[in-house]
Amino acid sequence: MLPVKIGKEVYFIGIRDWDRELFDALIPLPNGTSYNSYVIKGKNKTALIDTVDPQKWVVFSNSLKNFKDIDYVISNHAEQDHSGSIGFVLEKYPKAKVVTNSKCRDFLRDHLHIPGDRFMVIKDGEELELGEKTLKFIFTPWVHWPETMCTYLKEDQILFSCDLFGSHLATGNMYSDDKKISEPLKRYFAEIMLPFSANVGANMKKVDEYPLSLIAPGHGPLHRDINHIFELYEDWTENSPKHKVLLMYVSMHKSTEILASKLEQALYMRNIPVEVVNLEKGDLGKLAEELVDSATVVLGVPTVLASPHPKAAYAAYLANMLRPPVKYFGIIGSYGWGGKSLEIISALVSNLKAEVLKPVMVRGLATEKDFKEIEKLADIIKAKHDELKLKKVKTAAAEK
DSSP: OEEEEEEEEEEEEEEEEESSSTTTTTEOOOOOOEOOEEEEEOOSSSEEEOOOOOGGHHHHHHHHHTTTTOEEESSOOOOOHHHHTHHHHHHHTTTTTEEEEEHHHHHHHHHHHHOGGGGGOOOOOEEEEEEOOOOEEEOTTTSSSSTEEEETTTTTTTEEEEEETOOOOHHHHHBBGGGHHHHHHHHIIIIGGGGGHHHHHHHHHHHHOOOOOOESSSOOOBOHHHHHHHHHHHHHSSSSOOEEOOOEEESSSSSSHHHHHHHHHHHTTTOOOEEEEEETTTTTHHHHHTTTTTTEEEEEEEEEEOOOOTHHHHHHHHHHHHOOOOSSEEEEEESSSSSHHHHHHHHTHHHHHHHEOOOOOESSSSOOOHHHHHHHHHHHHHHHHHHHHHHHHHHHHHHO
């Protein structure tokens, strides 16, 4: 595609990948994705901010034909969806230097075998003059790798934020000027940033020190409504889950599904919002998205050969890996003749700092007695959520 002007001598030359279905051979991409790259032309030097996934190099190289010289390739992040075409760029522009931090340099040498003499290593807060264009480098470690950084264009007040504030979204809209961006942003945050939410919050404060007219992330549309984007991220990084339950389950012979349905009804009658995800059909991105701010997670687990169903085990593993700020964790399920589903699932969620509620495990098909236990579980969840709401009210009053 042709360069799109986003500022004075600042151009978007990214690639929209409409057809990609998985990221990292793991994350579903229902709306595709994009690999955002930018060119800044100063009076004396020209800088390229990040590249694209190497599979898109041929298309990307056509965009680069619009620029006679590239003097600097700024690498904000070593992951290949950002850096994978750097080697090709260096062949095309043999005098260009890769500008990055020492950790990213080491990763790029390991992953892409870029020679050491092609690097210019910079420090946090250092500036690079292009001629009436000044780049300032802001280190943002663990957003979401240890070497990640942002690049700030001082004269235009543009933050090239890499994965921070990104979204997996291929769209014809250059800018995210409507509120529909909230869900793609949240899904991306859940999949990529959630395990590092404390680091993300700290680094947000760091970039918030700079006046911003535009956020230009590494994926998805660009942001002009800066306040809205920051408000969303502040909400997700506060680790203060909302008054809702994520109920995820898988069922083989309907026994666990019946329990899940009964619990959903019981919670509904107690005015507790419930998001239900059938693990047989649900997508991992949606599951991760709901983990961001659910106060309670309940996992419906059938037993297979004395162990939890693999899809239930995987959901537990995913929750454990993402480390959401869940306050309460419950298990419901069924078994035929016995097993260790409870013990195995409990071990799989060891990273969750959540209170484990009394489980409801049923042999065979549930009876009225079992349904009463489900009602008790719903009562416990309501009481816990009422306590959380009261704490939030007291905290808010104290802060005033």
